Every structure is written in C-alpha cells, then in structure tokens.
Amino acid sequence: STADLSVVPESLRSFLGTPKQLLIDGRWVDAKSGKQFDVYDPATDQVVARVAEGDAADVDAAVSAARRAFDSGPWSKMTASDRGRLIWKVGELIEQNADQLAALETIDNGKPFGVAKAADVALAADMFRYMAGWATKIEGNTIPLNVPYAPGREFHAFTLKEPIGVVGQIIPWNFPLLMAAWKLGPALATGCTVVLKPAEQTPLSALRLGELLLEAGIPDGVVNIVTGFGETAGAAIASHDDVDKVAFTGSTEVGKLIIGAATGNLKKVTLELGGKSPNVVYDDADLDLAIAGAADAIFFNQGQVCSAGSRLYVQNGIYEDVVAGVSEIAKNLKVGSGFDAGTQMGPLVSREQFNRVTGYLQAGIAEGAEASAGGAAIDGAGYFVQPTVLKNATGDMSIVREEIFGPVVAAMPFRDDSEIVGKANQSAYGLAAGIWTRDVSKAHRLAKAVKAGTVWINCYSIFDAALPFGGYKQSGWGREMGHAALENYLQTKSVCLSL
Numbered sequence: 001s002t003a004d005l006s007v008v009p010e011s012l013r014s015f016l017g018t019p020k021q022l023l024i025d026g027r028w029v030d031a032k033s034g035k036q037f038d039v040y041d042p043a044t045d046q047v048v049a050r051v052a053e054g055d056a057a058d059v060d061a062a063v064s065a066a067r068r069a070f071d072s073g074p075w076s077k078m079t080a081s082d083r084g085r086l087i088w089k090v091g092e093l094i095e096q097n098a099d100q101l102a103a104l105e106t107i108d109n110g111k112p113f114g115v116a117k118a119a120d121v122a123l124a125a126d127m128f129r130y131m132a133g134w135a136t137k138i139e140g141n142t143i144p145l146n147v148p149y150a151p152g153r154e155f156h157a158f159t160l161k162e163p164i165g166v167v168g169q170i171i172p173w174n175f176p177l178l179m180a181a182w183k184l185g186p187a188l189a190t191g192c193t194v195v196l197k198p199a200e201q202t203p204l205s206a207l208r209l210g211e212l213l214l215e216a217g218i219p220d221g222v223v224n225i226v227t228g229f230g231e232t233a234g235a236a237i238a239s240h241d242d243v244d245k246v247a248f249t250g251s252t253e254v255g256k257l258i259i260g261a262a263t264g265n266l267k268k269v270t271l272e273l274g275g276k277s278p279n280v281v282y283d284d285a286d287l288d289l290a291i292a293g294a295a296d297a298i299f300f301n302q303g304q305v306c307s308a309g310s311r312l313y314v315q316n317g318i319y320e321d322v323v324a325g326v327s328e329i330a331k332n333l334k335v336g337s338g339f340d341a342g343t344q345m346g347p348l349v350s351r352e353q354f355n356r357v358t359g360y361l362q363a364g365i366a367e368g369a370e371a372s373a374g375g376a377a378i379d380g381a382g383y384f385v386q387p388t389v390l391k392n393a394t395g396d397m398s399i400v401r402e403e404i405f406g407p408v409v410a411a412m413p414f415r416d417d418s419e420i421v422g423k424a425n426q427s428a429y430g431l432a433a434g435i436w437t438r439d440v441s442k443a444h445r446l447a448k449a450v451k452a453g454t455v456w457i458n459c460y461s462i463f464d465a466a467l468p469f470g471g472y473k474q475s476g477w478g479r480e481m482g483h484a485a486l487e488n489y490l491q492t493k494s495v496c497l498s499l
C-alpha cells in the first residue's frame, strides 16, 4: 500500500508523487528498459515513491556523458576558481533546502528528522563548501634532480596533479545524502566527472541533490545519477572499461567484488567498508561521559554506522556499572517514527536489514550472550528493533566478530593495558576505535597501538569535512574527507625538462 504522506512538507509530496528518473547528461530520463522499482518508508513498510531502475545500458549512456564532459569540456576547460564557485553553491543550496532534504532522509532511511537535519544535511553542505576551497589549491611540486648517470646536466622537473577522469561512485543507504557529498565533493574539486549510484533502498535524497546540482549550474554530464540495483547498475559501473576509477562505500563482501570487477581495465579503486570498532572504557574514565558516549557510539543512526562502537571493552572494576548504565540508556531510548517529536531511534532501513539484525540477536543469545537491554524486534509495522546490550560476550561469538550494522553492542571486560591492545586489534576490520580515560598517556599509547583509521578519545562519531576517514585492514582502501580525499581523484604526472 502507499504511505500517508501528510507528515511530509507540501513541496515534497509532489516530488515523491512523480516517478523519479535517472540524471544523464543534464536531463532526467527513464531507464532504457522502462523499468522502475518501489521505495519504502521503513517506519511503515509502505511504498513512498517509484524510481527508475537503471542497468548496464543506462550506465553506458551515463559514462559516455561523463566522458564527453571530461574530455571536451566544459568541466575540464573551466578555471578551478569557477569550479570552486559552483561547488560552493551546491553547499548553499543544500543548506537552503535542509528541511526538505532531511525529510527525504527520514522517509527513505528512517532516521530521526532532527538528526538528519543537524548531522547528515549540515555535514553534506559543509563537505561541498570545504571541497570548494580545495579546487583552487591543487598543486604539484618542483623537484631538484641529481641524476647519477647524467653528471653536469641540469634539469627542471615538476609534478602536475591531474584529475583521474570519469569516476564511478557507488554509495550505501545509511547516510544517503552525506555519502553522496563525501564522494562528489573531492571528485568535483579535482575536476573529475561522475556516474553516481545511490543505494536501491535510499535513492531519493541523491535525486533531489541532482536537481540542486543542476540549479547550481554544474554543467551537463558532470554528475550523472543512475538509480538501480547493485548486481546490475553497480556491477556495470565497477566493470566499465571507460570508467577510470571507482569509489565504493558498503560491505566488505561487495568491496571484494568491486576489486574483481575493476581488474578488466585496472581502474583505480578506493573502498570504505565495514567495521567492528572497539570502544574501550578504562576505570579512570569520567563514567557519566563514557556511559553516554558508549551508548551513542552504538545507537546513533540505529547502529547502521560503519564506524559504530560495536565492541564495548570495559575495565574489570567498572564493568558491571558501565554495562548497567548503557543498558539503562538503551531501555529508555524513544524508538519510533523519525517524524515523531522526541524520537531518538528510528527503524532499520529495510526488511532485509531487519532480518539480518534480528538473526544476529538470536545467534548471540543462542551462543551464550545475555541481553541486559533489548534483545528482540519490536512488534508492529515498520522495521523496528530494540536497542540492545549483550553482555557475557566472548571473542569467538559471531556478534563480536561480524558486523551487525544495527543497534546491538557486545560488552566484554578487560584487565589492563597489556590485554586490551590485543583484544582491540582482534578483528578483520580496522575502521575506528574509542578510548575513554582521564590519563592522557594511556589514551595516546592505545591510540598509537590500535589498528584503526580513526581514534576518538573521550568522544565518539565526531566527523568533519577536514578530518580524513577510512580503514585499516579489511575496512578499506584510501581515505575520504580532508586533503587526503583529493589524492584518490588525482594522477601525478612528472615532467622533466633538460635546461
């Protein structure tokens, strides 16, 4: 059945009411196959929109448009200053449309409206503005040479930083607009052109962003958006011979498929994958802060965060207190529709994700973990599960080893410094880590020892457009955000001239 849209702003009802198309070469078009798919509101399990189902043929058209815009211009012919100005404008338009974009995230992903507006939308606007500034600051080096077999000869050598070309960007459903911004920002700043594929669960905000890109004056073909499924549209992007680079955010499993698909033309690959991040509470921590922080680290965004603090390690003496504190918060979290005032946790994104998370809850309890809060689904329509704390967890359990991607934390005690380093690093992943202590030396020692791309000390889930983010080990290749993100989209050309 179709959802009741009375909760959404008037201007969005017409957006949702018209079938959503693909953005190819500056125009909105149907999929060549004519196919469409349904998009659901995860709070009600009802259809809210119909979206074009792009596949390989549409990806082909999108890649051709991106290739033209890259090779012949206008994008490649434009000054960096003009490019930066347009990117800045995208940030401004996102901010001006914040309510609408946040509402789209709530309908499509389920997250609370207030969170979507304050975090997802604000960070997305910031990302474009941050990257707009970089457009004019991409510089090579001059390099003194000492060529051993050319004594006495003088050279003038320098590097040029050039955009890599046409990039494919495949993004997930947990932060739909923000992930588009993380991807598009550095691609546009460096002068690349893009074929973007939003997740099939959450294509709506990217499509609204596509309208804003056109409104900002981003030229035709520079950003093409192909909605569709992973095995068809996504795979076609990853394997396309005329795509120079693919940037992917999603599961480690699919990340490995992307690498395989990219081997045909050896396109460059960057990956932001899964995590199972340790969050470590020492007995000298500010306990109120640490308990609230540990709860937020796992329940933020319904736990659907690749860097979620899903392995909670608490020093022996305070283990019971911290588990009790986090459990108390979990029991009192207001779970409901993202549009209800006061909702702190929304539904999971999809039926599939709901089944996956509840499957882990059952497995964890069967393996011997004990739920000190939650532990089950919430009855009724929508994909709601209880915020859950599982204690008596051990390192061999699936709930400790595997990424659940839901509001489920596994709590375990640890003895001392010498033990926690090994435990924290006992994972195939290495995306993030949290440390709670008043002892700065202890904090810095563990921060150095932990194999993770981001370490938060006495805080968690702090993201900024300027701060690089990415993974060690099976959490990925490359970094997003900050100056580091630009490198993913640039080639270095060395030019050597004999004087």
Ligand code: ADP
Pocket: 170, 171, 172, 173, 197, 198, 199, 200, 228, 229, 230, 231, 233, 234, 235, 236, 238, 249, 250, 251, 252, 254, 255, 257, 258
């Ligand atoms: P999740 O399991 O959390 O849904 P996925 O890694 O499956 O995450 O999805 C992330 C993105 O990757 C989505 O846009 C999805 O459509 C896409 N995707 C899934 N499978 C493939 C694939 N085989 N090739 C390319 N993209 C894919």
